[in-house]
Amino acid sequence: DSGVTQTPKHLITATGQRVTLRCSPRSGDLSVYWYQQSLDQGLQFLIQYYNGEERAKGNILERFSAQQFPDLHSELNLSSLELGDSALYFCASSATGVNQYTGELFFGEGSRLTVL
Amino acid sequence: GNSVTQMEGPVTLSEEAFLTINCTYTATGYPSLFWYVQYPGEGLQLLLKATKADDKGSNKGFEATYRKETTSFHLEKGSVQVSDSAVYFCALSVLNNAGNMLTFGGGTRLMVKP
Numbered sequence: 001d002s003g004v005t006q007t008p009k010h011l012i013t014a015t016g017q018r019v020t021l022r023c024s025p026r027s028g029d030l031s032v033y034w035y036q037q038s039l040d041q042g043l044q045f046l047i048q049y050y051n052g053e054e055r056a057k058g059n060i061l062e063r064f065s066a067q068q069f070p071d072l073h074s075e076l077n078l079s080s081l082e083l084g085d086s087a088l089y090f091c092a093s094s095a096t097g098v099n100q101y102t103g104e105l106f107f108g109e110g111s112r113l114t115v116l
Numbered sequence: 117g118n119s120v121t122q123m124e125g126p127v128t129l130s131e132e133a134f135l136t137i138n139c140t141y142t143a144t145g146y147p148s149l150f151w152y153v154q155y156p157g158e159g160l161q162l163l164l165k166a167t168k169a170d171d172k173g174s175n176k177g178f179e180a181t182y183r184k185e186t187t188s189f190h191l192e193k194g195s196v197q198v199s200d201s202a203v204y205f206c207a208l209s210v211l212n213n214a215g216n217m218l219t220f221g222g223g224t225r226l227m228v229k230p
Contacts, residue, residue: 002159033217042222043160043205056217090159104150105218107159 003027006091006108014116018079021111025072025093031055032074033094033105034066038087049074081115088112118143122206122221129196129228137191137224139180139206147208149173149182149189150218154203163191163204196228 003026013019025032034046036059045058049068060066063081068074078085089112092105122139129135141147148167152160164173169184178193189206206221 002161004159043220045217045219048217092160104162104165105160107161109157109159 002106002108004091004093004106004108006089006111008111009109010112010114012114012116013081015081015083017081017115018077019081019113021076021078021089021091021113023074023076023091023093023108025074025091026106029093029095029106030072031094032068032072033092034060034074034076035090035092036087037090037110038084043090046076078113081113083115086113086115118147118208118210118219120206120208120219120221122204122224124222125203125225127224127226129226131198131228131230132195133228135191135193135196135200135226137204137206137226139189139191139221141187141189141206141208143187143208143210145210147210149180150207150209151178151180151189151191152205152207152220154205154223156202160205196226198228198230201226201228 005024007022030051033048036044046060047066048056052068063079066076088110090110092107120141150165151163153163154160164175166173166182172181180189180191203223203225205223207218209218
């Protein structure tokens with residue numbers, strides 16, 4: 001158990017709809033990362049938050065947005081869903097600060113999104 | 117920019133065979149290097165890491181050596197087991213003041229047959 005919790009584990013929805021994926025990081029971790037894993041594109045970095053602020057942005061579509069709340073949990077919002085958005089979405093967290101840096105990310109088990 | 121290239125799979129081996137999964141990288145600065153493993157139906161978990169040149173990371177019989185001169189971090193295991201069947205990801209990170217952001221390779225699926 002990595003200590004990172006993601007909900008829901010599975011989600012099936014229709015094109016054009018909007019969904020929200022939720023992530024609770026490990027206790028004490030201030031950084032949260034979102035990754036998308038699809039069959040043909042491997043692991044793609046979407047976005048990183050640190051203590052409530054956006055810190056880095058990767059290949060995240062404009063239809064997608066995320067935020068990190070004061071209690072450090074994070075949500076990834078996916079709207080106007082398309083068939084190609086079907087994928088496994090991972091959240092990860094890391095210890096932060098120079099004295100805590102290990103370089104390791106702790107991943108949740110992922111949320112599998114199926115768009116029909 | 118940073119990037120990681122690893123051999124495409126799937127790699128199919130018989131039990132007790134020797135495993136090598138190649139990984140090369142390009143990076144600005146001095147990256148740390150990682151191998152993550154993803155077992156079926158699970159999230160990624162750290163397998164081993166190396167933070168500077170010539171370091172060897174090892175865990176569960178797997179090893180990888182950080183070779184700066186060849187920008188490589190190849191994963192090896194002397195004798196694979198069926199339970200090693202998984203997808204293996206090579207990754208690098210460069211520290212920023214908010215933690216680290218991993219750049220992953222495309223993953224290599226390993227299938228070990230009894």
